[in-house]
Amino acid sequence: MACYRVQCNIAGQEENVRNMLLTFDPQAQITADAEQGFVFEVLTFEHGERGFSAIGRFSGSDSVLEERLIDCEIGDPRYPEADLDRRIRERIRLLCLRLMIRATGQTASPWGILTGIRPTKMYFYLSALGFSADEIRERLVAVYGLTPAKADLVRAVAQVEKPFLNNPADQVGIYIGIPFCPTRCHYCSFASYPLSTHGHHVPRFLEALAREIQAVSACLQSTGLKVNCLYVGGGTPTALPDDAFESLMHLLPQSFRIPAQGEFTIEAGRPDTISPRKAMIIKAAGANRVSVNPQTMHDKTLAIIGRGHTAAEVCRAVECIRAAGIATLNMDLIAGLPGETRDDMAQTLAAIQKLAPENLTVHTLAIKRAAQWRHNLADYDLPSADETAAMVELAAQVASRMGMHPYYLYRQRFILANLENLGFSLPGNESPYNIQMIEERQTVVGLGGGGVTRLVRPESGKIERLFNPKCPATYVSRIEEIISGKVKSIESLFH
Ligand code: SF4
Incomplete structure (x- = not known):
C-alpha cells in the first residue's frame, strides 16, 4: 500500500x-x-x-x-x-x-477524472452550453481523461436518451419499493429482507403501502400531475404471496393511470418467484415490462453468490412471461462474478441470446458496504480487472449482434475495474424510467420500503430528495409522518 x-x-x-x-x-x-x-x-x-x-x-x-x-x-x-x-x-x-x-x-480508469455516477450528465451540461457532439467528445477525452471508447459510449447513450428528456413539467414517475426477497444474495446492498425472517411484516407493510399509494394518488390528482411511468421494484415484488401480490396489482392501475405508451415495470428479479399465475396477474394489471434477472447462467456461480435459484428456473420464468404476452422482457447480468471468466460470460450470453429479451442490463460487480460478503470477501475468487473488462466488452458485442443499442449508463462506487453499468435495448423498447432515474430531469415519487423521492423543481432543475425507511417495521410505524411529509413537499413544489 x-x-x-x-x-x-x-x-x-x-x-x-x-x-x-x-x-x-x-x-x-x-x-x-x-x-x-x-x-x-x-x-x-x-x-x-x-x-x-x-x-x-x-x-x-x-x-x-x-x-x-x-x-x-x-x-x-x-x-x-x-x-x-x-x-x-x-x-x-x-x-x-x-x-x-x-x-x-x-x-x-477508463473514466479519467470523472467520479460521478452519471457520466452522461456531463455530456448534457456541455451540450446545453452550446458545444457540438464532436466538441463534447473531444473535451471528454482531452479535459476529463476518458478513453476514446468511453467518450464514444457517452455520446451514443446521450443521443438515445435525448428525446426522453423533454417531457412536460406535469409528468412524474412513480417507484414502489417491496423490500422482501426469498433469501438475501451475498452481494446485495438493496432494501431486501428475507421472507423467512421478515415474512410476518408483509400484511402490515402492504396495508401501510396501500395508504401511501392512495394518499399520493389523491395528491397527484389535486396538483394536476400525470404519471408517465410506474416501476415496482425492491426487493422482489413477485416474492409476495399470490393473493397479496394480486391485491397490490389491482390497486396500482386504479391509483395511477398510465397512458398506453407509458411504462409499467414489475421487477421479478428472482426467477423462482414467477409462476404462470403471477405472470397473468402482471399482464391483467396492465404492466408492459418485466425484469427477470439471471445474473449468470451458471448454476455453480449462482450457488456461490447465494442466489437460491438455477439457470433452468430462469428459462421457466421467461416462458411464463412470454406465455402471458407481456411486451418487454429485461434481463440483468453481472460481469465480474466470483470464479467466472470471459468464457463463462460468453456461455451466459449465448443462453440469453436464445431467450431473446428486448432489454439487457449488464452490471459490473460492485463490492458494497451493506453486502453480506464484504466481511469474507477474500474467500471469493474475483476475476481480474482485465478479465472483467473483457466480459463487459463481450456483452456489448453480443447486445449489438442482438440488434440492441446502449441507452442508459451509470457508475457506482466500489465497482470492479472502475467500469460501469450499461442498459441495452432494442430500438423502441427503452425504459423511460431508467433514463429518468439517471438524468434526474423529472420528478419521481418513491413509495414503499426504501422508496426515494426526487422532486425536481420545474424552474431551476434543483432536486430535493425524501427517503422512505428500508426496514418494513420502521416504514409501518412511521407511515403517517411519511405520507404527510411527502404530500406537503409535492404540493409546495407544484401548486
Ligand atoms: S434478488 Fe436482488 S434485491 Fe433480492 S436479495 Fe438478491 S440482489 Fe438483493
Whole structure:
C-alpha cells in the first residue's frame, strides 16, 4: 500500500487533490508525515486571460517527476463565469491524474477524472452550453481523461436518451419499493429482507403501502400531475404471496393511470418467484415490462453468490412471461462474478441470446458496504480487472449482434475495474424510467420500503430528495409522518 503526503499551494484545492489520488489508488494512505512515502505537490498555478497553467511534482523514493498542464480551453466564452471554480478543480484533477500515471506506471480508469455516477450528465451540461457532439467528445477525452471508447459510449447513450428528456413539467414517475426477497444474495446492498425472517411484516407493510399509494394518488390528482411511468421494484415484488401480490396489482392501475405508451415495470428479479399465475396477474394489471434477472447462467456461480435459484428456473420464468404476452422482457447480468471468466460470460450470453429479451442490463460487480460478503470477501475468487473488462466488452458485442443499442449508463462506487453499468435495448423498447432515474430531469415519487423521492423543481432543475425507511417495521410505524411529509413537499413544489 502506497503512502502519500499531499501539498497544494492553491487555496481550497488540497481536498480535491486527495480525492483524485484516492480515485486513482483507492488503497492509498494519505499521511501528514513528511518523512513517509511520496510527496505530491501542486507547485504553481496561474489562471488569467491566456488560460490556465499549473505545474505538479511527484517526489518518489528515488525520482522526482514534474508535469506541466497548460489549458486555453478553460477560457472558452461558452462556459459561464460562475462555473470557473469547477473548471479549475477539473484541471487540477487532470494534472494529478497525469502525474500519477507517470509515477506509478499504472493505467488510469477508463473514466479519467470523472467520479460521478452519471457520466452522461456531463455530456448534457456541455451540450446545453452550446458545444457540438464532436466538441463534447473531444473535451471528454482531452479535459476529463476518458478513453476514446468511453467518450464514444457517452455520446451514443446521450443521443438515445435525448428525446426522453423533454417531457412536460406535469409528468412524474412513480417507484414502489417491496423490500422482501426469498433469501438475501451475498452481494446485495438493496432494501431486501428475507421472507423467512421478515415474512410476518408483509400484511402490515402492504396495508401501510396501500395508504401511501392512495394518499399520493389523491395528491397527484389535486396538483394536476400525470404519471408517465410506474416501476415496482425492491426487493422482489413477485416474492409476495399470490393473493397479496394480486391485491397490490389491482390497486396500482386504479391509483395511477398510465397512458398506453407509458411504462409499467414489475421487477421479478428472482426467477423462482414467477409462476404462470403471477405472470397473468402482471399482464391483467396492465404492466408492459418485466425484469427477470439471471445474473449468470451458471448454476455453480449462482450457488456461490447465494442466489437460491438455477439457470433452468430462469428459462421457466421467461416462458411464463412470454406465455402471458407481456411486451418487454429485461434481463440483468453481472460481469465480474466470483470464479467466472470471459468464457463463462460468453456461455451466459449465448443462453440469453436464445431467450431473446428486448432489454439487457449488464452490471459490473460492485463490492458494497451493506453486502453480506464484504466481511469474507477474500474467500471469493474475483476475476481480474482485465478479465472483467473483457466480459463487459463481450456483452456489448453480443447486445449489438442482438440488434440492441446502449441507452442508459451509470457508475457506482466500489465497482470492479472502475467500469460501469450499461442498459441495452432494442430500438423502441427503452425504459423511460431508467433514463429518468439517471438524468434526474423529472420528478419521481418513491413509495414503499426504501422508496426515494426526487422532486425536481420545474424552474431551476434543483432536486430535493425524501427517503422512505428500508426496514418494513420502521416504514409501518412511521407511515403517517411519511405520507404527510411527502404530500406537503409535492404540493409546495407544484401548486
Ligand atoms: S434478488 Fe436482488 S434485491 Fe433480492 S436479495 Fe438478491 S440482489 Fe438483493
